[in-house]
Amino acid sequence: MKARQASAIASVVAWEALDSRSRPTVACRVQLGGGAVGRAIVPSGASTGAHEAVERRDGGERYDGWGVRQAVAAVTGDLGPAVAGLDATDRALVDARLEEVDGTPDLARTGANAVLAVSLASALAGAQALGRPLWQVLAASEPGGAPSRRPLLPMPMVNIFSGGAHAAGAVDIQDVLAVPVGADSFAHALEIVARVRAATAGVLQRRGLSPALVADEGGLSAPMSDNEAAVGVVCEGIEAADLRPGVDVAVAVDLAASQFGTAEGRYHLRCENRELDRADWLARLAGWCERYPIVSLEDVLHEDDWAGWTEATSVLPEHCQLLGDDLFATHVERVQEGISRRAANAVLVKPNQAGTLTRAERVVREAQRAGLGTVVSARSGDTEDTWLADLSVGWRAGQIKVGSTMRSERTAKWNRLLELEHDLGRNASLAGPEVFGRSASPSGVRT
């Protein structure tokens, strides 16, 4: 009885904070009867999928925080009082109550940003009450009682060059990322990508493309008239850093194709002044997979082109992970639909697309049960919070995508993973290239 009181939610407070684009977002602090405290600040995307839970915001255009103020008021007036007295160590209970109070499937009434703030802050407070880090609490509830398994540190995907909604449309595709598949530790993985970043900046400079433009997630950027050139420049950067493409470092690309494509299969490439149909677009991506050491392609097609995604999964090479972000929107029913249609073979997991930790965890479990890869991801407007790193380890996601190694809201997560690697020592291992699923060895590899 005493323990229950110690972990009961005693107070919930919320306020407006800034995200990394200096736009307002929701911050929340939950305090428990025994004094434990959890605090979370919610991130926000720019290339937002149509099927995400609905955040209450100003559409990204205004900075005055009006919409966020309403989300904050929803925490203070509705959600906080509703969870008061609940046991914060029971995540499912707290999250079910939050969903019930909101009352809409996409959390539009109170706002998914309001709901997630309370969900996360409660979970963090609950973990503190148990005297354990969040990752350990999450791992302990893995199905099959897996906590005796060695913790798995995720393979990072790190933004090197950006375009699309993250970089004022410098190219149409959104992000080209380095994946340090040859790393033997998490620290080594970050060292490798930091070298690639520096060398790629040098490549751009030598081409007279001084990378003055820094993208939302800290990637390099420069206007180009050819999308493939963005992939090529990162691969040159890998070689210029004296690393072996495909052996030390592979490449991932987030096409974010909903931003320039249609559900009917037309892809308008603004920087090339060209429009391709779906077949030509997929043929082009297949060519990239032959020429470059690509291990993962994200959002290759429009989010509502299910038939196209099934086709893409059969025509793009076996060794390449096909990752759904806007396609799945961290929604369990969309993941189930993808599984039944054989559309994509990996799921990007963004907690704010789901709205509660429990919903996001359900997506991870569903994907893992079906043998799909899972990539835990930050948003382009993120915060200094580090809970995402704990989610990646606690859920054994195997992969994480946080942005670059160059901005503090990003390094906060990398540094948390370095801390976990330090603390866990030999008890943890780094996920290897097998996390990309179908076959670990890409084409375009120089050994």
Ligand SMILES: C=C(OP(=O)(O)O)C(=O)O
């Ligand atoms: C992180 C991403 O961007 P955003 O947060 O802008 O959706 C992404 O598309 O994977």
Ligand SMILES: [Mg+2]
């Ligand atoms: Mg994406």
